[in-house]
Amino acid sequence: MISIRQRLLVGLLVGLTLVLGAAGFATYYQARAEVNALFDYQLQQAALALRSKNLLALAISGAVGDSESDLLVQVWDRGGGLRYVSRKAWELPFATQPGFTDLLWRDERWRLFTLYIGDRIVQVAQPARLRRQMSADIAWRNLAPFLWLLPGMALVIWFGVGAGLRPLHRLAIDLQQRQPSALEPVGMERLPVEITPLVSALNDLLARLAQTLNAQRQFIADAAHELRTPLTAVRLQAEMAQRATHAVERAATLDDLRAGLLRASHLVEQLLALARLETDPAVDRMEPVDLLALAKQVIAEYAPLADDRPLDLGLLPSVAVTVAGDPGEWRILLGNLVDNAVRYTPAGGRVDVQVQSVGKDAVLTVSDTGPGIPVAERGRVFGRFQRGAQTTAPGSGLGLAIVQRIADRHQASIDLEDAATGQGLQVTVRARAVG
Structure with missing residues (x-):
């Protein structure tokens, strides 16, 4: 060492x-x-x-x-x-x-x-x-006093270095005596200028660590709270399937059990995605993302779900436009918007995706013919586990929170407004185009 x-x-x-x-x-x-x-x-x-x-x-x-x-x-x-x-x-x-x-x-x-x-x-x-x-005699007579002083000068240097390093020693003792949960910043008072950048960087690290731990605690609390209901439902449905005496009754109960498991799985995926986004302060990688190609992929992925409802899910006339960011996060953002629109739009409705270039910006819109969100509620639906008052479809209330977090990480804006048809909701995501 x-x-x-x-x-x-x-x-x-x-x-x-x-x-x-x-x-x-x-x-x-x-x-x-x-x-x-x-x-x-x-x-x-x-x-x-x-x-x-x-x-x-x-x-x-x-x-x-x-x-x-x-x-x-x-x-x-x-x-x-x-x-x-x-x-x-x-x-x-x-x-x-x-x-x-x-x-x-x-x-x-x-x-x-x-x-x-x-x-x-x-x-x-x-x-x-x-x-x-x-x-040689003259040189020796001139240097002899300094040579005799050399041990004393070495001793002064020894104690001087020790005194200069004492703040580092105090800092080490302070950190050693802390409890694992003590993430308060280190005091900057009376610190030498030379170690101030070190302590400042350490405080930044402690702040990020505290933020990460708080996010993990919140994730555990949210997961425990939100999973309690679907897991209880799954348990009850499994018990009902065990007690079923007729094949038709058992099949219906197993279908309900499968749907409950899918909802619980979807909730866990969204909780994990939100936890990762909140613990990472910045985008891990910045790459060119073709929004038009991404929109086609997401529409193809959700087409079976839309057909099952049934819904008309499609792509309006669009242009190729590229933004900078994490391709995976942009995929999650658009996937959550389409998933929300498909879930909350009644059977026979319509969900449209469009990619446009407006000035220097790329504009991504997802519109539906669902119940929409009242203007008074549009500010709070971006919070975790917040859902519109008119919503009756099953959901976790995490989709828009994830979308907002990803948009913030990519310096993008999100607007909620009434759909152009007069019924439903239109979500507009605007980001700076590149290339």
Whole structure:
């Protein structure tokens, strides 16, 4: 498991170490440049000083070849003969190039300054290791205090990271101590700005979860309430079928039992559809939906039911128009509208479906010659388990609630009005066309 605390600590300490390392290198190279400039000046001044002094006297007096500075002085003639060397053990080869020279001799590097004075050539040299050693000493003296402070800085970082992560720790404790049913939003007071988006997203998740659980509880309550009556009827019809003594009576009772089972199955399907629509906040997929093709499919599906009543179910002159949405949900929407119209229209009536394109909108209408819905009741029939006062046909009162929910999810509008024939109801669904 990845630890934010460990990652922060490792990152900060590694970063601090790299910064100190870079500072050390920079300090060392800066010190080396200054030391080289200082020692080069010393070599040059030592050589220039020999122009006005007797070489032998200088050698005797020890003014050159200073053991403290580790300078080496050599005097050559123009022919390359060595006339004087301050330290026999450090004797270097003859160099003819005037000025500063870097020389590698016997596995050791030297810095050499050559000066021509009359018929003599003066060379003043110094081992390069002295310069490196002094540069390292200067860099160490500058960085040593910071290195000694490194453990203290690591400790400060440790406690600082812990203090910075404390709000996350408090949030974790708060969530751990909650009961499973406690879905209240987490308090946003005194939260660091960095974790505010996290807590806000968590609160959104809790709100959606609460909405889902409430919808599930409502579904269970509605299902228990609405299924009680049809299941009781099914049980009674089954008992009547058991007690029937004549074949005709038993057949009639079994037909009633079958019809009751179909009504209960239809109710369960509608309850499940409504529960899914209320728990999903948005459409799962957006695809082009051909409303004309969909209307033909739904009419073909409900044609046997219409013939059984009998009713005239058909498609009025329509045009092909496409909307965006979930094909399955549009299928449920139109299916519920046609199902309601077929159920509530008396025998010999008519149910018409039409698809039109009006401006930038697709318009889907389902009209019937049933009892219709009074204007005063049209607002409440979209609620769950709400049915028109004039309705006598069996039903659950969920069809229009499902239609309204699907329309809302697709930014579509629904209007209820009297049918154009003057009798019955016309339902108009309007959505933005695409393509």
